Amino acid sequence: MTSLHDTAPIAPMRVVGQRLPRVDAGERVTGRAIYPADLTRPGMITGLIKRSPHAHARIVKIDATKALALKGVIAVVTSADFPEIKPNTIIPFGETGADAWVSAVIVLARDRVLWRGQPVAAVAAVDAHVARAALDLIDVTYEPLPHVMSIAGAILAGAPLLSPDLKPKGFDTGTPIVRNAGSRTLIERGDTAAALQSSAVVGGVDAVIDTAHQGYIEPHACVAETDAGGFVTLWASSQGAFQTEIQTAVLLGLPQSKIKVIPLEIGGGFGGKITVHVEPIAARLAQISGRPVKIVMSREEMLTGGSGPAAAAQIDVRVGADAQGRITAIAGHYLLDTGGIPGTPTTLLMQASAACYQTPCLRLEGIDIMTNKPRTEAYRGPGGIQAAFAMEQAIDEVALKLNIDPLELRRRNAAVTGSLMPVGTPFPSIGLTTILDRVAAHACWRDPIAPGSLPRGRGLALGYWRGTSMTSAAHVTISGDGRPMVTMGSVDISGTRTTMAQVAAEEFGLSIGDVHVASGDTKSAGYSDAAAGSRVGRTMAAAVSEACRDALAQLTRRAAEKLQTTVANVTYASGVFRSGAAAPASISLADLMRATLTDGAIVGRGVSTKLPFGVEIGAHVADVEADPETGQVTVLRYTAFQDVGRALNPVAVEGQIEGSVVQGLGWALTEGFDYAADGRLRNASLLDYRMPTALDVPPIECVLIETPVPGVPYGLRGVGEMPIVPPAATIANALRRALGVRLTHMPMTPERVLAAIKGANFGKASG
């Protein structure tokens, strides 16, 4: 009587920390996993979106008469079919709330288009061929307006003002307002200017970073349907079912209780599937037509304005140090391209870029700048890679100027538990010095670079990401055979079902095969924030373990009754309740449920809010080779060290790190939007917007370090965001050692590498 299985003996059960395959992997390798584009509903029709051909224009008139007359066209919508949402319509969203106006402008332009590819109308038709023909028949009259496609252009005195009515935030009296600024954030302590002036050396880098895309392989897609009572059901591929529900409800002017979002599989998001893009349009078309509507974006639509890319940036950093290599001051100026709508936050990335170092003086100033590009959205540790690209190169410059080993310089200045974070509060438990010790002892740092015929160099960079906590909910019921069934309010974007099955199995002392975990829809699960900010693993683990303990407490009361003893006398382990009373007795969880199923449901509830942050810190080391004739860069070896608190499932953790690093290498070397002067995106395909293939990257070696976070179940830290932060700086620092030049424009394409080499030679010749 020791097993849930009627026949099989119970297996050993320490499941947290084990290398386990994903519980849902079988569906994925057989093609049975269902994403929204795979779904068909009875009577379903196809929706398509008409987009702006202008980077900036006033919409004079939209005439859909001809489109509606086409046989097979069922409905057309424009902004006139949606309530107008004013700026500062704040909806609940994570730590700070969000402005529903931003979502509204992204979903459908009203009066004015602010980027090429911004939606202006949508059509629903019997099939995609008819819908495509109908799009051409929607007549839109525009009055083009002057546009600007770069931060450098937008801040010039004569640049067109993209939001003339907007009053930029954060510019106190005496601070000149930057043209096209959204808002300004300042983090300051000490007299940074004076400290830099009196420093023995100053390392500086002025960096420019091009817009990039999150690059998830699954395009945005959804299916919407209404019932006779007007209740809307949405099948979505979204990082947050509840966030999709709230945004869609507000944009449609529906009460939130009238919409249910059912999360299906998500083919990657990386931050780009938090804001709604197609969902409110599909829902409105479904309401008007009375038919289920599916919308699937094309890749070209996604790249040219249908989704929000990651911010371009202009970042200038200065790091001062004394002759012993102690940092005296850090100054950073961060201009972030927010695209056509202001409000892309700069705070987290500024802090992240300076967080690894102790410094008496610090001045970080961040401003988001409007351009006629799609509204920027989050991308894995948003802004972190851009900021680190500048900061970690400046630190490397200090090391070169002082002729100190770059690892040693970082060791001398490393943040430690209790030292001040950029915001001015002490660091919680962190393991940066342990990480640096591990780097120093590792072959990737100790061994000389393998020789080659082309110049080679080794680079080091640190990364930091704070992540968020926000709220997660889960509940657990016990099925009639005694097995725990967990329902989460979060979607599964990074293997959450597997890791939470590990948590539930651990709590119940069962095998992972004996628990079931699913993401609930928004009417059957408790509110949870989006799967973003490296938060779900930690906070959902807290919610699931609380829910399991709650269920076990209820079960223990029931077991006490069955065993005719008091609750205090009952112990539970590995699927069996035992009475320690005079006459020892036991009952298995399975038998208990069989005997008492009809006595009432067991429902364990867990909610986690305001968990301590699980800051992520890591160090990356790369060996690169560069061809001075072609500018081609080859990454020969890559090692990623990361403090993960505790690896719930090392396979999943490594998978997050490896994927994240390769995304970082993509932006570092090849990924960048190339805009023509007229606002057209010249590389709007996955051929020309070049993401890494299996041939472009070396194996990524992961070194996991475990410094648990107090107050978090299992001591978990965030994992998935930090590893995208250091790669570009790591490669740039390696190239500096290989070629003797600083690469300050990202991506570091062969053309830019060649230009840097030529510039350096020219400099030498004329000097």
Added chain:
Amino acid sequence: MKSVITCEINGEPRDALADGRDTLLELLRDRLGLTGTKEGCGNGNCGACTVLMNGEPVCACLVLAGEAHGAKITTIEGIARGNTLHPVQSALIAHGGTQCGFCTPGIVLSAVALLDRNPHPSPHEIRHAIAGNLCRCTGYDKIVEAIAAVAHGTNIDVKPAP
């Protein structure tokens, strides 16, 4: 203009009415309900739509439905034998070679095609064979490890759940 396409899909004879503009990908997904084959780009750049046509891997988004008339097509739905997974599928599970899973059907087809013509590929040959399949989640390591494990007959069992 619609016409009837007759072909063999996963060993079964199939007929479907296709629009002259339909691709093989649309034929499979929209007309036949075989949604395991994915669309990531629609123009031959991502490999998510990889299927075997007469034994050769092709991007189904680049083949017109009409061209599939009379062909033998293998899709992801035809790789496992009933509930018995192909070793490539088992290895991807065991090695963590699938995350979001959107690229996975295409990766499986490319790997199966590779091992059919070269049962013992080197890691470089494996990377070469899947270079047309973009994966944004895994960084490729665990995919390459999985395929290498099949090629060398090692460690392809899914680790039994504890």
